[in-house]
Amino acid sequence: MALVNEHFLKMPGNYLFADVAKRVGAFKAAHKRADIISLGTGDVTQPLAPAVVAALHKAAEEMGTPEGFHGYGPEQGYLFLREAIIKHDYLPRGIHFTANEVFINDGAKSDTGNIQELIRWDNSVGVTDPIYPVYLDSNSMIGRSGVKDESGHWSNVFYFPCTAENHFIPQIPDKRVDVVYLCYPNNPTGTVLSREELKKWVNYAIKNDALIFFDAAYEAYIQDPDIPHSIYEIRGARKCAIEFRSYSKTAGFTGVRCGYTIVPEEVTAATLDGNRIPLNPLWLRRQSTKFNGTSYLSQRAAEAIYTPEGQIQTKEGIAYYMYNAENMLRRFRRLGFEVYGGENAPYVWMKTPNAADSWTFFNELLSRTRVVCTPGVGFGPSGEGYVRFTAFGSHEKTDEAIDRIERWFK
């Protein structure tokens, strides 16, 4: 008799954003003419850069000719892209990688979800709270998270709360945690970690033989030159950290699907009898077995980001969205809201007025203003009482959303 993986049954029924979409859908059904503006899901809205579009056309052209056709690529990704990454994203910061340490993927969600396959099922997991739901959901599916209690905490997970009270700086644990997920610039709070704070985590990992899964999907949004873009800017990180990057937010690739993961050759985990096993060949084995590379066209498109035109155009795209973040911060503050993040990240994290809980505020905001946000509690227990606004709308829509909120609160 085939038995189901019962760990799935311990999880919340829906992925957070599916839940939000469902509520918005229900609202739309009841208010057919409602002009809804979504500042909910962190999805970009602006067209691809011309350099990227040109690369897509060129690749499409090639695929239609016998000479230019490309079938299966290397599971790890094409060398042209892996080399561009090393040259443009790491070398300028004094970080050296070989092409073997770079793995092209179809976006950071897949890899941040799959990376947990490399570690024993009973390792303990730590996350800053609130956090992108994929880290814990993927661990829960295999039973690593334990069981969820009424407060929304999993029994085998360590939570490092990040709230206004501690200025969104997670405290280093005083006990052993095997694997820590960090996401900086942070989704959902939009806050960042200074070099000194990040150093504490790397030191913790080295001292405790822990691993850090570092999600840097939003690094391109960092404006402050003192904030690290990569965990490998910290000495020792190559021994304990795996880093995830994505073109989704850097270059509007949410529909194109391309990103990458760095697994340095020095990163190891232990066997029960104390042998050190390098994770790089294990990840290659995992990817070769369950993944066939992302589209050739997407990889060519990603390569175009690194051309001089591509660099200028994608920077303009980021500036476009950061204008929205600044606009929200400024106008929300003027209205008396407590807002955080948004300075080095495309997310603005708002404390709900009158200490409403997240879903109550979400519902009220939707019904009063037809604006969609994301309820903070969906990102974890410490997100309760907050909501997230994304900067990924158009200038016009974002302005209009703020206008509506202003009219509601004035």
Place this chain on the structure above:
Amino acid sequence: MALVNEHFLKMPGNYLFADVAKRVGAFKAAHKRADIISLGTGDVTQPLAPAVVAALHKAAEEMGTPEGFHGYGPEQGYLFLREAIIKHDYLPRGIHFTANEVFINDGAKSDTGNIQELIRWDNSVGVTDPIYPVYLDSNSMIGRSGVKDESGHWSNVFYFPCTAENHFIPQIPDKRVDVVYLCYPNNPTGTVLSREELKKWVNYAIKNDALIFFDAAYEAYIQDPDIPHSIYEIRGARKCAIEFRSYSKTAGFTGVRCGYTIVPEEVTAATLDGNRIPLNPLWLRRQSTKFNGTSYLSQRAAEAIYTPEGQIQTKEGIAYYMYNAENMLRRFRRLGFEVYGGENAPYVWMKTPNAADSWTFFNELLSRTRVVCTPGVGFGPSGEGYVRFTAFGSHEKTDEAIDRIERWFK
């Protein structure tokens, strides 16, 4: 201390095709001018159909405009593609599905590798032998396969040998197996299963409350009108089977990355205390959590396969490759080789002359003729003494490869 998933360490170091590539690479290094023809990896070689290329251009164009830009699509895939699939691939065979039962993916390798996440880690697994390595490798990574003995058999896996002796027809097991992987038309043997034989498997699954994971990636190559293209042509299959399809071989999409999986709403697995759990919402939960959909461009390209021009052009592509299969069968037989498959599939399965073992013949073939095949034993113990040739080369290269083999053996 982070502990490694030691199940990885029980696996063969490399994925089969990585192993083949390594050997060919070593040969190339030693024979720099060697003109190698690969009939090894099952990768297509002919350009994309014009209708598909046009769709890629159109989608690239759209992505560069504010109106046409597409960010995240539905994790389950765009409705336009799911509806085309239902209409063209199933309705004409009298099979009805709703859009909720179709999941677009980035190729069948990912989904056939990931589907095992839905079942308990200690379910037993059965495979026809030889078989596409992904099924067992993905189960081994989570410990479900048990341990591998010297003969290449995993301890918790049931093998259904398919050899010339039993005409490549797997025997229905006389004991309980929880999950059975079937791939028809078969990779690697190129053989097919008649309606009557497939019916036996569905009946077995229903009687034993087992699941069938049915890989139909090569269905487009079926020439014989009596051979089922889908397991759902068999009554009862909707209750016990999940089917995987791919555009990789149907339309040369190995570099484009798109396929789909059918998870009927009736398919269930049991909890330990006997509740029936539908797998469809679990798969949706899995996909929403660890996958962000395949590229918008790839989905538009797949949609183009279903246009009248797309249908004609992709059928021509399949006929092109099937010419190679016929050519190999005919000429290899004339040379006195025992060859199988190749009539309803793009693979020709050859018994090695003089009962050489697979890798010995692989090496000799490479050094004598500079032709690459795939060693049968790489697909499982019952593949020993066989090699696989793919029909995915150009007519010229395939002919030339056969010429060389002819010269060697004449």
